[in-house]
Amino acid sequence: MHEPTTALREAIALYLRAVELERGASLHTVRAYAGDLETFAGFVEQRGAQPDPALIDLELLREWVWSQNDAGLAASTLARRASTLRGFTAWLARTGRTPADAAARLRAPRPDRHLPRVLSRSQVDALLDGLAARAATLEPLALRDLAMIELLYASALRVSELVGLDLGDVDAARRVVRVLGKGAKERVVPFGLPAARALAGYLEHGRPALLGEKLGPALFLGARGARESTRAVYALVAGLLADHPGSGPSGPHTFRHSAATHLLDGGADLRAVQEILGHASLGTTQIYTHVSAERLASVYRTAHPRA
Numbered sequence: 001m002h003e004p005t006t007a008l009r010e011a012i013a014l015y016l017r018a019v020e021l022e023r024g025a026s027l028h029t030v031r032a033y034a035g036d037l038e039t040f041a042g043f044v045e046q047r048g049a050q051p052d053p054a055l056i057d058l059e060l061l062r063e064w065v066w067s068q069n070d071a072g073l074a075a076s077t078l079a080r081r082a083s084t085l086r087g088f089t090a091w092l093a094r095t096g097r098t099p100a101d102a103a104a105r106l107r108a109p110r111p112d113r114h115l116p117r118v119l120s121r122s123q124v125d126a127l128l129d130g131l132a133a134r135a136a137t138l139e140p141l142a143l144r145d146l147a148m149i150e151l152l153y154a155s156a157l158r159v160s161e162l163v164g165l166d167l168g169d170v171d172a173a174r175r176v177v178r179v180l181g182k183g184a185k186e187r188v189v190p191f192g193l194p195a196a197r198a199l200a201g202y203l204e205h206g207r208p209a210l211l212g213e214k215l216g217p218a219l220f221l222g223a224r225g226a227r228e229s230t231r232a233v234y235a236l237v238a239g240l241l242a243d244h245p246g247s248g249p250s251g252p253h254t255f256r257h258s259a260a261t262h263l264l265d266g267g268a269d270l271r272a273v274q275e276i277l278g279h280a281s282l283g284t285t286q287i288y289t290h291v292s293a294e295r296l297a298s299v300y301r302t303a304h305p306r307a
Helices: 007-022 028-049 058-070 075-093 121-135 140-154 159-163 193-211 230-241 253-265 270-277 286-304
Strands: 176-180 186-190
Touching: 007 028, 007 075, 007 176, 028 058, 028 075, 028 286, 058 075, 121 140, 121 193, 121 253, 140 159, 140 193, 140 253, 159 230, 159 286, 176 270, 230 253, 253 286
Parallel strands: none
Antiparallel strands: 176 186
């Protein structure tokens, strides 16, 4: 059964289209926004309020946040939904659909900010040494796995950026890779000699065998010759990390977190790390300074005789 069309729902549909076309948001992001705004529209209609965007006010928005809190949602989910609503009401005001931005002063409980999982340099070395030993057999999938993980760590890539790479995105001579990140923003990221060697071995012996008689631009291929999927990379990384100690998620982002932390540990400038990671805000990158401080404190507590 379809929900009745209202002025509010029509405005939501227009906003989601604007997010997709004007900002270049991913399908995943648009779906997340749609789910959050659907929840809000349902609340407005169940409450009996007039579903007209022009009648949305701060009191109504706060009631909605309170209802979500009463439903037992996590603080992180509440914060995301409030952020989605602020984006929507800002767009309503900017496009003249409401006289003011009703959610400009809307606040939600702050989510607990957990530090990301970070591997030590010795752990990364051990993982990559293991992959290199497998790749020495010249088995195509082993060559691909080594090249993917080397590049994931070397360039601190998101998994979506890794699997989205085409052959033309890699400049082997300059040792840089052109990446299409969030919001369709392009950046050029360097990689080191170990990743360059792994890529060369994969391109010479691995990719041609996986590609077979097919044609396609994708850099990393699955066993059937199609572009490798994010799910497959998640499974690969989960298997690699299963025997390594550490709390937190065991997905591909672990290598991105580790690379960022190791760069800062090595003296890299915070803004340079921001550029490498493709963060829009320096504040997002600053969490890795906290990770570095935590690691330093842990080493101190372990090693100093008067810690």
